[in-house]
C-alpha cells in the first residue's frame with residue numbers, strides 16, 4: 141500500500157499508510173499538525189481511526205461481525221455469554237478447565253457488598269436503572285481499590301463482570317419495592333440474572349431452557365461492537381489512566397442515550413405510540429422522512445452497517461421462535477414487521493441505507509420475556525461489559541496509546557476587551 145501525499149499551500153506532506161489483517165487501509169495523520177499546522181476535521185469521528193484493535197472486526201458493507209475472528213452467527217448459536225466474555229477479554233476461547241474456573245469465578249463474584257445493597261435503597265423509586273447502574277459501577281472503585289498489579293486487575297475484571305448483573309437486577313428490585321434474593325453459584329450467568337430479577341425471598345423462580353438460551357444469545361450479540369460511542373467513551377476516560385470501574389461507568393452513561401443503547405427502549409415506546417395512534421405505521425414512516433418533524437424511526441440506521449445488521453437478522457428470526465415457544469402474541473411485533481417492510485421499500489430509506497439495527501427486535505424479545513422497558517438498555521450494558529473491559533485492557537497495552545485529546549477549529553469571537561464600566 142502506497143503512502144498518501146497531501147498537498148497544502150504548495151507543500152507536500154507524506155502520510156504513511158498501513159493495513160489491518162482484513163485489508164482495511166488507514167493513513168496516519170498523527171504528525172500532520174506538527175508539520176503543517178493543519179488538522180483533519182471529522183465531526184462524529186465517522187472517518188477517524190482512533191486506535192488499532194485486535195478485538196472485533198466489522199465489515200459494515202457486507203454485514204460481517206466477528207469477535208476475535210469468530211463469526212457472530214456461530215457464537216450466537218454455539219457459545220454462551222460467559223465463554224464469549226472470556227474470548228473477548230483474553231483473546232482466545234478457554235480450555236474446558238479454564239472455562240469452568242471462569243464460570244465459578246463469575247458466579248462467586250456475583251455477590252455484591254452489603255453496603256452497596258444499602259446504597260441502592262437511597263435512590264428514588266422512580267430512578268432510571270441506567271442512572272443507578274452508572275452510579276454503582278463507579279462506586280465499585282470505592283469498595284475495590286484500583287491496582288496496576290496484573291493479578292489484582294484480573295480480580296477486578298471478574299468482580300465487575302460478576303457483579304454487574306446483580307447490580308442491574310437489584311436496581312430493578314428496588315424500583316418495584318421488592319426485597320432482593322442472593323445469586324446462586326450453581327446457575328450460569330444468564331440464568332442467574334433472570335432469577336435475580338424475578339425470584340423473591342418467598343418464591344423461587346425457575347429459569348426455563350428457552351429463556352436461558354435466548355438471554356445468552358442477546359448478551360452475546362451485544363458483547364462488543366468495536367469503537368462505538370460507549371466503547372470509545374470507556375477508552376477516552378481510561379486514556380487518562382482513570383480506573384476500570386470509573387471508565388466503565390462512563391460507558392454506561394454513554395450507552396444510555398436514545399441514539400445508542402437507549403434505542404431499544406425508544407423502539408418499544410415508538411411502537412406503543414403507533415399502536416395507541418390506531419396502528420397507522422405509514423404515517424410514522426412519512427414523519428421520519430420529514431426532517432422538520434424531529435422524528436426518527438428508532439431502531440433504524442447505523443453508522444457502520446450499510447446493508448444489514450447481522451445482529452438484527454439473528455434477532456428477527458429469534459423473535460418469531462421465542463414468542464412461539466413462550467406462547468406470547470404481541471401486536472407490537474406486527475407493527476414492527478409492517479414498519480420494516482414499508483421502510484425497506486421506500487426510496488428515502490434505501491438511498492440512505494437505513495436498515496433495522498439490533499435494537500429493532502431486541503425490545504420485542506425482552507417484552508416477551510417479561511423484562512420491563514426501562515431495563516432494556518441495562519441488558520445492553522450487561523452484554524457490552526466484556527467488550528468495554530477488553531478495550532480498556534487493550535488500550536493500556538497499546539504502544540501507540542496516549543491520552544485522548546482531540547483538537548478543534550475555533551469559530552468563536554476573536555479577541556475583544558472586557559468593558560471597563562458595566
Ligand code: CMC
Nearest residue numbers: 398399400401403428436437438439440441442443492497
Ligand atoms: N430515521 C429517519 N432518518 C434517519 C434515521 C432514522 N432512524 N437514521 C438516519 N437517518 C437519516 C438522517 O436524517 C440523514 O439524512 P440526510 O442525509 O438526508 O441528512 C441520514 O439518514 C444519515 O443519518 P446520520 O444521522 O448522519 O447517520 P449517523 O451515522 O450519524 O447516525 C444513528 C447513526 C444510528 C445514530 C442514526 O441512524 C439514528 O439516529 N438511528 C435511530 C436510533 C437508533 O436506532 N440507534 C441504535 C443504533 S444500533 C445500537 C448501537 O450500537 O448503538
